[in-house]
Amino acid sequence: MIIIGELINGTRSKVKEAIASRDSDYIAALATRQAEAGADFIDCNPGTVGDQEAEDMQWLVATIQAATDRPISFDSPNPQAVQRGLETYTGAAMPMINSVTMEPGSVEKMLPIVLEAKVNVVALALGEGGMPTQPGQREQVAQQIIDRLTAGGIEPQQIFVDPIIAPLCTAAEVGQHILEAIAAIRQYCPDCHITSGLSNISFGLPNRRLMNRAFLGLAMQAGMDSAVMDPLDKKIMAHIIAVEALLGQDEFCMNYIQACRAGRLDV
Amino acid sequence: MIIIGELINGTRSKVKEAIASRDSDYIAALATRQAEAGADFIDCNPGTVGDQEAEDMQWLVATIQAATDRPISFDSPNPQAVQRGLETYTGAAMPMINSVTMEPGSVEKMLPIVLEAKVNVVALALGEGGMPTQPGQREQVAQQIIDRLTAGGIEPQQIFVDPIIAPLCTAAEVGQHILEAIAAIRQYCPDCHITSGLSNISFGLPNRRLMNRAFLGLAMQAGMDSAVMDPLDKKIMAHIIAVEALLGQDEFCMNYIQACRAGRLDV
Numbered sequence: 446m447i448i449i450g451e452l453i454n455g456t457r458s459k460v461k462e463a464i465a466s467r468d469s470d471y472i473a474a475l476a477t478r479q480a481e482a483g484a485d486f487i488d489c490n491p492g493t494v495g496d497q498e499a500e501d502m503q504w505l506v507a508t509i510q511a512a513t514d515r516p517i518s519f520d521s522p523n524p525q526a527v528q529r530g531l532e533t534y535t536g537a538a539m540p541m542i543n544s545v546t547m548e549p550g551s552v553e554k555m556l557p558i559v560l561e562a563k564v565n566v567v568a569l570a571l572g573e574g575g576m577p578t579q580p581g582q583r584e585q586v587a588q589q590i591i592d593r594l595t596a597g598g599i600e601p602q603q604i605f606v607d608p609i610i611a612p613l614c615t616a617a618e619v620g621q622h623i624l625e626a627i628a629a630i631r632q633y634c635p636d637c638h639i640t641s642g643l644s645n646i647s648f649g650l651p652n653r654r655l656m657n658r659a660f661l662g663l664a665m666q667a668g669m670d671s672a673v674m675d676p677l678d679k680k681i682m683a684h685i686i687a688v689e690a691l692l693g694q695d696e697f698c699m700n701y702i703q704a705c706r707a708g709r710l711d712v
Numbered sequence: 713m714i715i716i717g718e719l720i721n722g723t724r725s726k727v728k729e730a731i732a733s734r735d736s737d738y739i740a741a742l743a744t745r746q747a748e749a750g751a752d753f754i755d756c757n758p759g760t761v762g763d764q765e766a767e768d769m770q771w772l773v774a775t776i777q778a779a780t781d782r783p784i785s786f787d788s789p790n791p792q793a794v795q796r797g798l799e800t801y802t803g804a805a806m807p808m809i810n811s812v813t814m815e816p817g818s819v820e821k822m823l824p825i826v827l828e829a830k831v832n833v834v835a836l837a838l839g840e841g842g843m844p845t846q847p848g849q850r851e852q853v854a855q856q857i858i859d860r861l862t863a864g865g866i867e868p869q870q871i872f873v874d875p876i877i878a879p880l881c882t883a884a885e886v887g888q889h890i891l892e893a894i895a896a897i898r899q900y901c902p903d904c905h906i907t908s909g910l911s912n913i914s915f916g917l918p919n920r921r922l923m924n925r926a927f928l929g930l931a932m933q934a935g936m937d938s939a940v941m942d943p944l945d946k947k948i949m950a951h952i953i954a955v956e957a958l959l960g961q962d963e964f965c966m967n968y969i970q971a972c973r974a975g976r977l978d979v
Contacts, residue, residue, distance in 0.1 A: 613957060614965050620958035624933070646958075650965055651972040652950075655979070659954035662929040666891070683919075687926035690880060691887035691913075698881050698917055705918040712922070 446685050447605075447638060447671035449518050449541070450484030453505065455492020464491060464501050472505060473512035480513040482676040486541055487513065489530065490520035499529040506533040516540045518567070518673075524554045531562050541565040543673075544607065547572045547590050556597045567605045567640060568594060570626070576609065580618070583608040583626035584633070591634050601636035605671055610641045612648035613656065620646070620660070624667045631668025640671035658684040665692060680712040713952050714872075714905060714938035716785050716808070717751030720772065722759020731758060731768050739772060740779035747780040749943040753808055754780065756797065757787035766796040773800040783807045785834070785940075791821045798829050808832040810940075811874065814839045814857050823864045834872045834907060834940075835861060837893070843876065847885070850875040850893035851900070858901050868903035872938055877908045879915035880923065887913070887927070891934045898935025907938035925951040932959060947979040 452475050455461050463471040476487050487509050491501035498521060509517055518541035519530035527542050534540055544567035545555040559566045570577060572586040587606050594604055608626040611619050623646075630639055646660045647653035658681040661672060665688050676682060683704070690701045704710050719742050722728050730738040743754050754776050758768035765788060776784055783805035786797035794809050801807050811834035812822040826833045837844065839853040854873050861871055875893040878886050890913075897906055913927045914920035925948040928939060932955050943949060950971070957968045971977050 617957075617960045617963045617965075621960045624958075651969065652954075652977040655950055655977055656954050656957070656968070659929055659951055660958055662926055663933045663955065663958055666930045666933055683922055684926055687923050688930065690884075690923070691891075691927055691930055693884045693888045696884045698884075701923070702918065710919040710922055 446665065446689065447485045447640070448483055448676050448685075449486040449488050449543075449640065449671065449673040450479030450482075450676045451488050451642075451644075451673050452479055452675060452677070453488060453509065454490040454520070455501070456490070461492060464493070464505065467504060469508045469511075472508045476509040476512040476515075479676050480515045483682060484515060484676040486518045487515050488518040488520045488543065488673060490543075491526065494523070496525075498523050498526040502526045502530045503533045506530045510534065510536055514538070518543045518565075520544075522551075524558060527555070528558060531558070531564070539564055539603075541567065541605070543567040544569045545590070545594070547586050547593070548575075549573060552590070552593050552597075556594070556599075559594075559603075560598050563603075565603045565605060565638075566594065566599065567607055569607045570609050576611065577622075580622045580625065583622065584629035587626065587630045588633055591630075591637060601634055602638070604634070605638040605640040606630050606634070607641050607673075608639065610643065610645040610660075612650075613646050613660075614649040620663075624663055627664055627667040627669050638671050639669045640673060641669060643672045643674045654678055654680060657681060661685065662688045665689075679709070683710045683712045686710065713932065713956065714752045714907070715750055715943050715952075716753040716755050716810075716907065716938065716940040717746030717749075717943045718755050718909075718911075718940050719746055719942060719944070720755060720776065721757040721787070722768070723757070728759060731760070731772065734771060736775045736778075739775045743776040743779040743782075746943050747782045750949060751782060751943040753785045754782050755785040755787045755810065755940060757810075758793065761790070763792075765790050765793040769793045769797045770800045773797050777801065777803055781805070785810045785832075787811075789818075791825060794822070795825060798825070798831070806831055806870075808834065808872070810834040811836045812857070812861070814853050814860070816840060819857070819860050819864070823861070823866075826861075826870075827865055830870075832870045832872060833861065833866065834874050836874045837876050843878065844889075847889045847892065850889065851896035854893065854897045855900055858897075858904060868901055869905070871901070872905040872907040873897050873901070874908050874940075875906065877910065877912035877927075879917075880913050880927075881916040887930075891930055894931055894934040894936050905938050906936045907940060908936060910939045910941045921945055921947060924948060928952065929955045932956075946976070950977045950979045953977065
């Protein structure tokens with residue numbers, strides 16, 4: 446699993462404060478802890494707007510990369526903020542742009558940036574009609590955006606398709622629609638990555654972390670190989686290690702046994 | 713999920729002692745606790761042999777049904793012990809025989825008992841060649857045993873196919889073989905049940921309960937609708953409730969929310 450650590454997000458109140466007060470210790474610690482817990486990318490979402498967002502992105506990126514060499518995911522719908530993040534980034538590993546959609550204008554604005562910087566890109570299955578509501582809609586939009594990005598010169602391996610996780614509490618069939626979409630996208634594009642903002646599934650429900658990790662296992666089985674999530678949640682990290690072994694990705698369970706010895710499965 | 717509570721099993725040392733000393737309080741408590749925790753069947757495995765097993769089965773069944781009205785699963789390869797269990801059973805709900813296999817003689821001995829008593833039956837995907845080792849072998853033997861039982865007059869709804877769970881530590885592909893077998897059996901016989909002795913998956917591994925519940929979620933997604941398991945394991949019971957909601961079996965997550973209010977998701 447490719448884990449995109451989600452904690453540096455300006456919509457979280459403590460992060461918002463830290464950004465506003467330029468509390469680099471707080472942000473650096475959040476970056477380091479996520480990296481140590483196993484995050485492959487550090488998501489960086491200023492959560493502000495306009496010029497302020499570009500300024501905040503620059504400061505956040507500089508602060509994060511002083512703390513860890515994990516690549517950064519520039520999380521903003523604002524091309525200026527993303528561009529500023531890229532200009533500030535000096536890491537060796539290929540970073541990520543989060544995200545591009547099939548909404549009018551999105552691909553046109555982001556594609557040149559993705560091509561020039563040669564970065565990974567999260568492709569949301571969000572079409573002109575907004576949030577998917579019907580079965581089959583996610584995979585349809587996902588195919589359109591994969592086609593659009595690859596036709597534009599992006600390699601499938603750079604694309605992280607996000608099928609858009611909706612809250613399960615809204616309709617009983619939401620879980621199945623998403624799992625079917627993941628399986629269809631995996632079949633359509635074996636070489637792309639499939640990721641998701643995992644915790645949306647449990648929005649409005651109690652015991653959210655239980656639901657998140659139960660969903661994660663099913664989504665991995667369907668073909669998801671990445672998630673935007675909290676890597677400090679030890680229970681979900683242990684669950685991932687078990688599911689990877691069950692899906693044949695851990696010969697003789699060596700990684701599972703090693704994780705156990707390191708105390709990472711004591712949850 | 714149809715849960716077959718596995719704890720009254722003579723291969724467990726405390727149960728063995730309780731059977732030998734006719735400690736009915738211990739057995740009754742084990743039956744009651746499993747029923748209260750959500751077991752749909754109480755498995756009853758004397759773990760002894762020959763005439764002694766029939767005697768022990770009789771005592772166990774009498775003891776269990778004095779404690780709970782949940783139906784009993786008579787767990788023995790010995791037709792005499794199973795027959796004695798059936799003769800002792802006075803419950804209203806249809807009990808279960810665990811199990812019949814495709815090994816020589818097994819179906820011939822058990823089929824008349826299953827037909828006459830009109831009970832549920834666990835059908836192990838165990839052929840003449842013993843434990844399955846190749847991909848596709850489980851589903852092949854499962855189809856044979858389903859065909860044999862239905863041709864003999866058993867309704868699909870009475871059949872609980874067990875694809876035989878092997879330890880994951882023996883080979884990385886074991887998990888996938890089992891999950892593929894479950895999906896194939898579900899497709900072949902939509903009306904039968906699929907169960908399994910869940911904990912075999914984690915044999916030889918540390919943190920077995922973590923692996924068991926991770927596997928359970930994937931198996932449910934593949935089509936398993938029953939398990940022989942420990943219903944006193946609160947974490948796996950909570951996991952089942954979350955997965956059922958994700959698979960569209962819990963409208964508006966009402967059961968999930970109710971379980972939370974009852975404190976059953978605090979794990």
